[in-house]
Structure formats: C-alpha cells, structure tokens
Amino acid sequence: MKDLINNIKSSIELSTEAEAYLFSISKERTFSKGEVLIRQGQNVNSNYFVTAGCLRSYCVDKSGKEHTLQFGVKNWWISDYIAIHNEESATLTVECLKESTVIEFNAKKLNRIYELYPEYEPFQRNLLERHVVSLHKRILNQLQLTASERYELFLVQYPDIELFTRNYHIASYLGITQESLSRIRVEKAKK
C-alpha cells in the first residue's frame, strides 16, 4: 500500500483524509500463479493496483482462442475497464501469472473519490492519458509492424516478462499463434 501512496504522492499532493479513504476502500491481497481475480461473464467489483508479480487480462473468443489485452506488472493497474465503464459483466478474465501482491479496490468506492477528494483527479487524469498514449502506440504497432518486429519491441517493453509467462501468453498479446512465436524465436536465435 505504501508503494501506491508513494506513487500517487510523486505526482499530486494527497491529504491525510484522502489517504485514509484510499486505505478504507482497499485491501492488500496476494494471489498465487493461476488464480483468477476476475472471470469473464461475472460481475466486476474490483480494480487492482499491482505492487509485485505479474498478471494478465484476456478474453476468450467463440472458437476458444485466448487474446491477451494487457499484462499487469509492478505499479500498473489492471481490471476489466470495459465492464466497469459500461456497468456490464466481465468481458475479460484477469489471472495471476506468478505469485503477485495487489491492492484491491472496490471499483464503485474508488469512483467516489472524485467527489470526496477532487485533489485525486489529476492523478487519475495523468494515468488515463498515459494509458491512452500506450494504447495508441500499440494499435499503430499492430498496424505497421510484422510479427517478429512486434516481438522484438515486446521484449524491450517487458524485459523480464518471459521468465514467468507461457509462450502463448505472449503470442496472444502479439496477435499470433504460439507456434508462430516459437518459429520467430528460432529465426531470431539463428542471427
């Protein structure tokens, strides 16, 4: 929880009251590899701030294939924002890829922080702006790069993630099959 408070305080001034509120609506939790935090189809009540470990959010299409939307690593937030924003049940599943510690927020209560402590707004705005920028970049990369270029870039963006992800986690993030990723790795090793 300290991690998050520091993270927030590095960009805005947070009153003791607001800090106390954040405490009161959250809970530090630890999940082990394979555990599911949010399950496609069920209600989404939580928004998670990752303090350690690695998680991912993905959806499963009609043919059963998984598609990874996001990896959640230290100091990132993860949840199903489509569901939260539209007040629908989850379109995504969030699962834990290695032992992780997160701060679980009640999404509805977190959303009330803006009325209660408007000082929090700039923090969230900055977060959302950065998120939009990274999504824009991801879309442009998907449009213009080949699979192996996307993989190279992925390795730069998430340097250690290969240590605790399965091949198909990465492949399904890049938009290719695990077999193709395997072939790409072989080609890369040849050089």
Next chain:
Amino acid sequence: MKDLINNIKSSIELSTEAEAYLFSISKERTFSKGEVLIRQGQNVNSNYFVTAGCLRSYCVDKSGKEHTLQFGVKNWWISDYIAIHNEESATLTVECLKESTVIEFNAKKLNRIYELYPEYEPFQRNLLERHVVSLHKRILNQLQLTASERYELFLVQYPDIELFTRNYHIASYLGITQESLSRIRVEKAKK
C-alpha cells in the same frame, strides 16, 4: 462552439467563468477536404473538437504505407495525443476528409483548465475513460476478428463514413490493403 458547450453541460455543471475561458482559448475553424491540420514531424499545439464533417489521424511508416489511427466525426476530439502527452513533435498527420468545422483549442492552454476550473475534470475523465474503453475494444477486435468481420463491425460503428472516405482510409484503419478491402466488398455483395 455551442455544440461543445452543450456537450460539456450535459455531463457536468460549467461555471460562466470556465465557459468564458474555453471561449478565450479556442477558435471555430473550417477546413476543406484534403487540408492538413497537423503534420507528422511538426509541432502540435492544437486539440480539435469536431462539430461537423470528418477527419482522420494516421501515420506513415518507413515503407510509405499509411495507417489510420482514428476517424474524427461529430462530437469527437482529434489530435496527436502521443505527441501532446510526451511533448514531442507529431508522429501523426491529421487531415480533413470532407468539409469540416472544428473548434481549435490551444492544447497547452486547455491543459491549464484543470488548475483554473477543476470543475472541468469529471468531463475530461469521462472522455478519457470512454476513449480507453473504445481502444480496448478495438485491440480485442483486431486480435480476434478476420478482416471481413472487422469491416462489418466498422460499418456498424461508422454507418455513413463510406460516403466520404476513400477505400484506403478504411483499409488502413482495419489493417488491410485497399485491394483486400475491395475483394471483401465483392464477397459481401455476392451474399
């Protein structure tokens, strides 16, 4: 400009002072087909709210291919948010696809509205949240749908856009070539 004020007032309460500030940092402008509002490589000073018409933002890759990031239609904002947020020169070009009316904001001055009139924050937060949600959906669609499924979805999302876009505008948004889009249309017509 009325359009925008109404748009804002439909979700938040806006003081007369804040309204006056918005007026003071913006200017209604009209662009005709083919005009460029922001050019890749140059400085980005503006953020545009579209009141009529249609624009698009795109980047050009090393091999000269264009990739459309976004279409800007009535009541949407368009600019190069990568450049604005990172304070870099433009990675995108924004061009006008048909005669359009926009409200041009000075991006830096618009950014000061949060200190001056914090009441504006919830409006922007809602906008950013919706934007994030639509980008998440777009990424998931790109990962799981075929080219022709993406085209069908596109037609639902932007019903009238085919009237004033070129084939390759749409193709480069969907991540295919214009030739492929042409073939997809032929197949669709056969049914």
Next chain:
DNA sequence: ATAGCTTCTTACCATAGGTCAATTTTTTCA
C-alpha cells in the same frame, strides 16, 4: 527420482491477405 501433465518445437500443408500491374471507374476542375 519418476510418472504424468503441460508446454514447446518441428514438419508439413493450408490459407488469408499482400504485391504488382493492367484496366476500369470515378472524381476533379479547367
């Protein structure tokens, strides 16, 4: 340590979509 999973690799073939080039259609504007 080893049985039993899960994941990864590899080989072969299939296919969606890309490339190039010629032709037709549409748009633009003098």
Next chain:
DNA sequence: TGAAAAAATTGACCTATGGTAAGAAGCTAT
C-alpha cells in the same frame, strides 16, 4: 462537359502466418 488525375477493381502470383499433429522437453507432486 470532357480531359486528366485519382481511386477502385481485377487477375496472377507470392508470403507470412495459421492449423494440425507428433514428438521433445520442462514442470510438478508424490
């Protein structure tokens, strides 16, 4: 309105990536 330019279509061929299936390698739990 009609010539020139731009865009769209089409055909022949190509390539990156997918699908399937079998075997190899890695984990996990007793």
